Amino acid sequence: MNTIILAGGGHAHLAGIADGSLRHFPHTEIILISPSRYQYYSGMFSGFTEGIYSENQIRIDLEALSKKHGFTFVEDKITGIDADGKSVLISSGRTFTYDLLSFDIGSSQIRSPFILPIKPNYTFPEAIRSFREGERPVIVGGGASGVELSLAASAYRKHNSLMRPVSLISGVHLLSSAHSQKLHEVCEHKGVNVIQNKKARLLDSGVLVIGDDQIPFSHLLWLGGAEAPSLFKQSSLATDANGYLQVDERLRYSPSIFAAGDCVSINRYPQLPKNGVYAVRQSTVLWENLKRAAEKRDLVPFRPQKQFLAILSTGGKEGFLTYGRIHYHGKTAWTIKHAIDRRYMNSF
Ligand SMILES: Cc1cc2nc3c(=O)[nH]c(=O)nc-3n(C[C@H](O)[C@H](O)[C@H](O)COP(=O)(O)OP(=O)(O)OC[C@H]3O[C@@H](n4cnc5c(N)ncnc54)[C@H](O)[C@@H]3O)c2cc1C
Incomplete structure (x- = not known):
């Protein structure tokens, strides 16, 4: 019997399992290794932050999924590859041999004692619960x-009468796209304190600065770009120069190693x-x-699409929809996003 190891419960692995791909591997042992029993769906992070969705609604139970689809789930982290x-x-010291290995372990983030950790994604709920209540x-x-x-x-915060605004610092225009100006207006209208085109630096002492100016904060999220996982x-x-696993357009690293999602450089x-859209594709x-x-x-081969529909939740069940140069802001956009996200989660 062959063994396929799925490293990481990311979007590319789970979407295939939900689609019934495992039926194509009848005489194969499939082992999914991921460090948490739960995989959190980032498409619904904004709704969770706002208080619209509960924690259970935004996560996939990998243990339950393994029973439903007949694969083995190991709750642990891969720490080395031979x-x-x-x-x-894996971190417990166990080793697993494989015939085929597939990586979908996502990306990492800058580590600092002053930055709230939100990756891997199971750390998100705890971080955001304290962030949204924070003083600054x-x-x-x-x-x-x-x-x-x-x-x-x-x-x-508006809902819970926390009056001090959230500050958003961006080194470039928001989203750096054709829709920056409109989105800036939405953010200002909804009370976000936007500081645009300014590069923030976090000093080793934990002081956040823009140029010579100190920016006070109580809780800090650093979403200024993904970092490669150190594993590879x-x-x-x-890897490429940034540390992402180098794969070809067939998502192949070697005859026995494949990978997809944030962790690769194609x-x-x-x-x-x-983003999750490409990981699912x-x-x-x-x-x-x-x-x-x-x-x-x-x-x-994998051929990425050039344009795709994107909807950002903007709070109060409104959404900002973009497709190429078209944009729309309003309730309908959020309703479409909610339906897409619910359908995705219901597929598990
Ligand atoms: C706040 C926020 C909101 C976002 N919103 C959206 C959105 O609305 N739409 C969108 O398209 N994208 C969004 N993204 C981006 C999106 O989350 C990522 O691009 C997407 O999750 C990448 O999917 P993935 O399958 O590569 O990895 P992930 O979804 O990150 O999954 C990786 C999995 O691998 C596991 N893992 C990690 N290391 C190991 C290891 N060593 N061994 C075993 N398992 C491991 C992790 O625990 C996790 O389960 C958002 C990101 C953030 C931070």
Whole structure:
């Protein structure tokens, strides 16, 4: 019997399991290794922050999923890879050998005692519960996650009569897209204190500065870009300059190692944004190629779409929808997002 190890309960692995991909591996032992029993869905982080969704509504129970689909779940973290010996080591000291290994372990974040940890994603609820109640909450990073969480935390605070605003510091225009100006207006209208086009630095002493000015904070989220997981470099696997596992467009690192989601750099698309949308899109190709690799057949390439529908929750059950250069802000956008997110979670 062959063994496939799924490293990490990320989007690309789980979307394939939900789609019924495991039926293509009848004589194979599938082992999913992930450090928490629960995988949290970042598409609903803003709704959780605001108080719309409960913790149970935003997480997938990997233990229950393993029983439903007939695979083995190991709640632990992979700490080493022996690519020549085809085995992985987990933090308890156990090793697992594999015929095929697939990584979907996501990205990491800057570590500092002054920054609230939200990655891996099971750390998010605890961090956000204290952040949204904070005396002076500050978010650094004006990308989609920073904008969404600042608006969600603002909505929560308004609801709970916490009067001091959330500050959002962005080194560039918000989202750095054609919609920056409109989104800036939405943020200001909803009470977020936006500081744009200013680079914030966190000094070793824990002081946050912009130039010579000190920015006081009680709780700090740093959403200024993902960091590569350290696992690949530590295990001497080939990475790009930033430490992401280098795969080809077939999501293949080597004949027995595949990977998808935030943790990879695809050599043909090095600038591909790291988000859940692409991780889910890669799922189909990843699972197809795992099947083909097991059957020793030719692999298929991943072709990223150029544009996709994006909806940011802006608080109070309103959403900011973009598609290419089109944008719309209002209740309908949130209703569409809510329906998409619920459908995704119900698929498990
Ligand atoms: C606040 C916030 C909001 C966001 N909102 C959106 C959004 O609305 N839409 C969107 O498309 N993207 C969004 N993103 C980005 C999105 O969360 C990530 O791009 C996406 O989760 C990446 O999916 P993934 O499958 O690569 O990894 P993840 O979803 O991060 O999953 C990785 C899994 O691997 C596990 N793991 C980690 N290390 C190991 C290890 N060593 N061994 C075993 N398992 C391991 C983790 O515990 C986790 O279960 C948001 C991000 C943040 C921070």
